[in-house]
Amino acid sequence: MVNLFLSEPKWNDDAHNSSNIDVILPLVNKLGSHIQSLVTHGARSEARVWLCSALSSVSISPRRQLNIFMRLLRSKPIKMQLVSQLLQMMFDKRPRKLGSVLAKRSYLLEKYFQGNPKRMVQWFSEFASDGGSDHKRGARAFAQFAFANRDICWEELEWRGKHGQSPAVVATKPHYLLDLDVQRTIQNFLDNVPEFWSSNEFAESLKDGQILSLDTYFFLDLFIRFMYEEDMNDDVWDAVEEFLTEESFSSLTQHLLITLEERDLCQFLELLSKYFNPSIESWDSGDSSCWLGVVLSRYGDSIDELLLLNSVINQGRQLLRLVRDENVNDEGEMLKETMGDVCRGLENASSFSLILRDLSKMKHIEVIRMLGLLSWTIHFRLSEECQTPDSWEFLFRENGIEFRRSSEHSLLSHNGFSEESESDSGSRSHVSKKRHKREKKKRRKKKKRAVDVDDDDDDDDDDELLGRHQISRSWLLSTDGFSATWTSVDLPEYIARYCLSTWMKWLLARQK
Known part of the structure; x- marks a missing residue:
């Protein structure tokens, strides 16, 4: 049986086997x-x-997150993957911010369309098809400019019909613009109407940022040059700063940190560490920030300790998979052997009490490390030793955890009905008994050998049904006020986290 050590220790008891601590702590x-x-x-x-x-669970102020990411973006050498990912986020989430920046430099897009018929058609073909003048995107800019400047550009319009259309006719019948040969017309504007590319009409069509989605790679490269090569780039950085302030820290870290090289991630952690204290006020098993802040406050120049603690506290299930994959190697065998030594050293409940007493005198970062490792040993043992529903219920009873079987996964009785439904419904029980009598009478008319075969088949079916429901059994537990349903798949990780949370709360209460 796995001892979860959920009974609060008697802190003032005299210890008779304190030497055991000198063995267990080095093993941990x-x-x-x-x-x-x-x-x-x-x-x-x-x-x-x-x-x-x-790290995405950490909470800091918008001003601080802006400071951290701006330091990364302004540092040398330029972190191209970080910048590209940030701009991509802005393209997707706040295209208007960069669209407004692009509108001020609309003349640069003359090169974007030059020699590229596909881009011309994509941006300038959305003329209204319902007879109205509600044109979209570049088509609206083109129509507005062409009418306003018809004296200098109307002759550049190319029509697919036998003859062209006059401005007066098109003004009354806007759908005639659908007959434009867009590719040839825009090429004429590129060659002969340079005023269009710096016009207010064209700039206005860029402000919503929709054009950014036409060719992401082109515009990523363009904005990177705006940020790092242009002399007048204040408006670009203003847009970036606004985005970094408005976007949540969780979203920024989830999207941006994965792009960083390890040395850059270390720089990020160093910048972040300045905003945390080396002590814990409270512990919430579902909130990583309660311990991450403490560890970050003591961050040096290596992330190895963070990788370890995050693995044992937050990623117990994935770590278990890695350990099992390593079982064929010497490292995996040594790890399992050491874990066995730790578990044997803790077989006496008083040993754990003594460990907690010793830890209560240590710094919080050391406490988190030791208890995190001990909680993961529990995760490992539960995954190895609790293989059946009965073994889980035995664990609950032995560790003082009240439980209720979830009604939707009730254990079935031998006749195929759940125990709950039999006790709650007399009529169903009555029907079951009558059915049983009829089946028994029929069986008597058959040969004994056939009866034996049928009985064996019935037993096999019942055993199979019973086995399926045993495997799928789930529980409501007193540990969370019977608020959630737990299965054997999730229980090892949940119980380990609950143990860690319980131990930490005891220590924090003692240190106050």
Whole structure:
């Protein structure tokens, strides 16, 4: 049976086996070294993704997040992947911010359309088809400019029909613009009407930023040049700063951190660490920020410790998968052997009490490390030892956890009805008994051998049905006020986190 150590220790009891601590704590540190080796060498890239995800739960002010990301963006050498990903976010979420910047430099798009018929048609072909003048995107800009400047540009319009249309006719019948040969007309404007590309009409069509979606790579390159090569680039950086202030820290970290090289991620962590204190006020098992802030406050120049702690506290299930994958290697075997030594050292409940007493005198970052590792050993043992619903219920009883079987996964009785439904419904039970009598009478008329075969088949079917429901059994637990349904798939991770949360709350209460 796995002891979850959920009974609060008696802090003032005299200890008779304190020497055991001198054995267990080094073993826990040894276990941490094995896990750290696994996540920082064999699965470093995956562990970094886990860490970036955890960092998104941290909460800081918009002013501070702006300061951090602007420091990264302004630093040398330029972090091209970071800049590109940030601009892509702006294209997707706030296209108007960059559309307004582009509108001020509309003349630069003359080169964008030059020699590219596909782009011409994409942007300038959306003339209204219902007889109205509600043209879209570049088509609206073109129509407005052509009418306003018909004296200098109308002859550049190319028509697909036998003859052209006059401005007066098109003004009364706007749908005639659908007969324009857009490609040839725009090419004429590129060759002969330079005024169009710097006109208010064309600039206005760019302000909503829709054009950015036509060729992402072109506009990413263009805006990177705006940011880092232009002399007059204040408006570009103003738009970037507005976006970094308005967007949530969670969204920024989830999208941007994965693009950073490790040295740049370390720079980010160093900048972030300045905004946290080295102590914990409270502990919430569902909130990574309660411990991440403490670890970040002591951040040095290596992320290895962060990768370790995040793996054992937040990514227990994924870490378990890595350990099982490594079982064929010496590292995996050594890790399991060390974990076994730790578990044997904790078989006496008083040993854990002594460990907590010792930890209560340590700094919070050391406490988080030790208890995080101990909670993950529980995760591992539960995954290995609790393989059946009965073993889970035995674990609950032995550790003082009240439980209720979820009604939708009730254990079925031998005749195929749930125990709850039999006890709650007398009529159903009565029908079941009558059916049973009829079947029994029929069986008596058959040969004994056939009866035996039928009985064996019925038993096999019942056993199979019982087995399926045993596997799918789920529970409501007192640990969360019976508010959620838990299955054996999620229980190891949930119970381990609950243990860690409980232990941390005891220590925090003692240190006040």
